[in-house]
Amino acid sequence: MNDMVLLAHGDGGVLTHELVRDLFLRHFPNRTLKGLTDAAVFTGLAGRLAVTTDSFVVSPLFFPGGDIGKLAVCGTVNDLAVSGAGPVYLTAAFMLEEGLPIADLDLIASSMARACEEAGVEIIAGDTKVVGRGHLDRIFINTAGIGIVPGALDLGYERLAPGDRVIINGPIGDHGMAILAARESLDFAGRLVSDCAPLNGIINELLREIPREVKMMRDLTRGGLATAAKEIAVAAGCDIHLEETAVPVRPEVRGAAELLGLDPLYLANEGKFMAFVSAPSAEDALAVLQTHPLGRSAAIIGEVSGGSGNLYLRTPFGGTKYLDMLVGEPLPRIC
Amino acid sequence: MKELAKFRDPQIAKALIKEVNAVAARVAERLGRRIVLMEVCGTHTVAISRAGLRGLLCDHLDLRSGPGCPVCVTDYADIDRMVALARLPGITVATFGDMVRVPGSGSSLERERAAGAEIRICYSPADAVAYASAHPAREVVFLGVGFETTAPAVALSIKEAARLRLNNFSVFVTHKVVPPALDALLSDPELKIDGFILPGHVSAIIGLKAYDSLNARGLPAVITGFEPNDILDAVRQLLLMVLAGEGRVINGYARVVRTSGNTIAQQQMDEVFKITDAPWRGFGTIPRSGLTMEDRFKKLDALERFVLPPTKSRVPSGCVCGEILKGKLTPRECTLFGRVCKPMAPVGPCMVSSEGACAAYYNFERRQRGGTAVE
Structure with a gap:
């Protein structure tokens, strides 16, 4: 095989076949995909189904705690999981820039395979395109996913009610800070590692224990905790009150963010979700989350009240701040 | 970080807040109106907002954001020149x-980047020198924006570029210095500000002597740090001065600020820059309030190095940020407010900064319509 991606890898000819056979099928060896048919035909999914799609354009491609491949699997798995769906199948489309080292593509595909195994999903359809140098940044990946929502499960904004508790499964800002540090080669003492992880396992346990008392869930990605909470408050037509002291943030993330003038509440996450749970079940939910490796430092961070779409943060000093959505990318401040 | 703990301790903060509110009630009664204090520095503004202090002290006291956000006070014409350079x-x-989001009269660096310009975000001017050194085929122009806190590092990077004989590096200097802007504010006889929270980092560079003229005016002023309890203690000291009818500059940040300031940083600045008149967004030109490069570094001055197409800066007339900062007008009395001047299309510095008086007013009123009022 060549050592780098050529335009000819995307022309549907010999090199395309070679790439699919020797690289993708090696990492994703399932029967449906092996057929190399125009569409994956399958049976076995019945009832309420959930479908989602997401595109991944992260730079750098490899960062502490993950890479674009792991992200592409976890991102789609997590979107299904927070919707209450058990993810089953994924599709993956690769857009490649000519000149991308095949070794990098191999690493990315093997990382996707590992993430699929961890999440218990299979990639059953795929596509590869190659564009000329400079037309995209090395590799973009789109994944779509399909999952099954248990029939009795009822999640949605409309279920939020005053008094519901907001629970998060761990510290915020790890992914955003890790990416920024890797992108800019920032030399911080202590390691900043992305939290990129499939959340369907931990969410499955939560829904198994208290299926009725979980009102809705949201994974925290771009825009961070504050943007996600604000979106929910607006969509649900209620107010959300967060306690700053209750929100877990790793000291190294807090320190790096402070140095750069960034707010962890607005930093990206790839392995965190918040769950809205009725007050009497909040402690039970917390206990379930804390027994899972991805929820060791889960915490109750706030609650819902009647209102009109406002998000408030109570500071350790007793002040209350109004939080809005992130405006533009987080930029380091000059002073 | 541990030694900072007491400056963030919520218990100490709560006691301070209680004391400040009690003194503020007495001062407000004595004055027969609300008290207005100005935090000069943008970093104080952000720290106050982070801790949610404004809402905790708002019974008798307005904390007003001053001209100390260097990005916010960068003049239209200067941003237009940055845009022209990027093109x-x-x-x-x-x-x-x-800097990338601040709009000039036609565009911003953010828009230029989308249109194809190469804009690199740096964490230090040294990064820009390193980038220029590694990319000899590119002409790298660093935007020297900021007060006495950033100017010394920029001065160092200019000297470093000269030492390396880099012929593809230059700096567009719009540095400003704080005390003349304060003097400009204070020289208005109708000024309605009862005291100043002075910047900690800037003061650490320039030292106490730089505030001689402020001291001579007899207004209460406290230099302080950026932790919540630093700020609360500064407010407390200011109110006590107002109550006692005293006015002088107090150094409340002695753990960092020395009388003589940081003489090494001052030397670096003196070596590379000289004082000049400078335009401040919303204020007009303030005499001797800016820095420009000394002649022997002219080769590294972007404005000497590149011929820019003539730009006509179209500044919407009627901006009264200067008057708003002096406490003479409220944002609603500005004819541009909410119509021409909005957070996404700001005219003056009070709207550019999300914590500026006008942006705060704009958002507050929106929230009033939407629900509960908090900070």
């Missing part, structure tokens, strides 16, 4: 992050 072929503009 030149082969140029990489290197800048601190928060």
Whole structure:
């Protein structure tokens, strides 16, 4: 095989076949995909189904705690999981820039395979395109996913009610800070590692224990905790009150963010979700989350009240701040 | 970080807040109106907002954001020049992050980046020198924006570029110095500000002597740090001075600020820059309030190095940020407020900064319509 991606890898000819056979099928060896048919035909999914799609354009491609491949699997798995769906199948489309080292593509595909195994999903359809140098940044990946929502499960904004508790499964800002540090080669003492992880396992346990008392869930990605909470408050037509002291943030993330003038509440996450749970079940939910490796430092961070779409943060000093959505990318401040 | 703990301790903060509110009630009664204190520095503004202090002290006291956000006070014409530089072929503009969104009269660096300009966000001017050194085919222009806190590092990077004989690095200097802007505010006889929270980092560089003229005016002023309890203690000291009818500059940040300031940083600045008149967004030109490069570094001055197409800066007339900062007008009395001047299309510095008086007013009123009122 060549050592780098050529335009000819995307022309549907010999090199395309070679790439699919020797690289993708090696990492994703399932029967449906092996057929190399125009569409994956399958049976076995019945009832309420959930479908989602997401595109991944992260730079750098490899960062502490993950890479674009792991992200592409976890991102789609997590979107299904927070919707209450058990993810089953994924599709993956690769857009490649000519000149991308095949070794990098191999690493990315093997990382996707590992993430699929961890999440218990299979990639059953795929596509590869190659564009000329400079037309995209090395590799973009789109994944779509399909999952099954248990029939009795009822999640949605409309279920939020005053008094519901907001629970998060761990510290915020790890992914955003890790990416920024890797992108800019920032030399911080202590390691900043992305939290990129499939959340369907931990969410499955939560829904198994208290299926009725979980009102809705949201994974925290771009825009961070504050943007996600604000979106929910607006969509649900209620107010959300967060306690700053209750929100877990790793000291190294807090320190790096402070140095750069960034707010962890607005930093990206790839392995965190918040769950809205009725007050009497909040402690039970917390206990379930804390027994899972991805929820060791889960915490109750706030609650819902009647209102009109406002998000408030109570500071350790007793002040209350109004939080809005992130405006533009987080930029380091000059002073 | 541990030694900072007491400056963030919520218990100490709560006691301070209680004391401040009690003194503020007495001062407000004595004055027969609300008290107005100005935090001069943008970093104080952010720290106050982070801790949610404004809402905790708002019974009798307005904390007003001053002219100390360097990005916010960068003049239209200067941003238009930055945009013009970014449009030149082969140029990489290197800048601190928060500069990219500030609009000039036609565009912003953010828009130019979308249109194809190469804009690199740097964490330090040394990064820009390193980038220029590694990319000899690019012309790297660093945007020297900021007060006495950033100017010394920029001065160092200019000297470093000269030492390396880099012929593809230059700096567009719009540095400003704080005390003349304060003097300009204070020289208005109708000024309605009862005291100043003076910047900690700037003061650490310039020292106490730089505030001689402020001291002579007899207004209460406290230099302080950026932790919540630093700020609360400064407010407490200011109120006690107002109550006692005293006015002088107190150094409440003695753990960092020395009388003589940081003489090494001052030397670096003196070596590379000289004082000049400078335009401040919303204020007009303030005499001797800016820095420009000394002649022997002219080769590294972007404005000497590149011929920019003539730009006509169209500044919407009627901006009264200067008057708002002096406490003479409220944002609603500005004819541009909410119509021409909005957070997404700001005219003056009070709207550019999300914590500026006008942006705060704009958002507050929106929230009033939406629900509960908090900070």
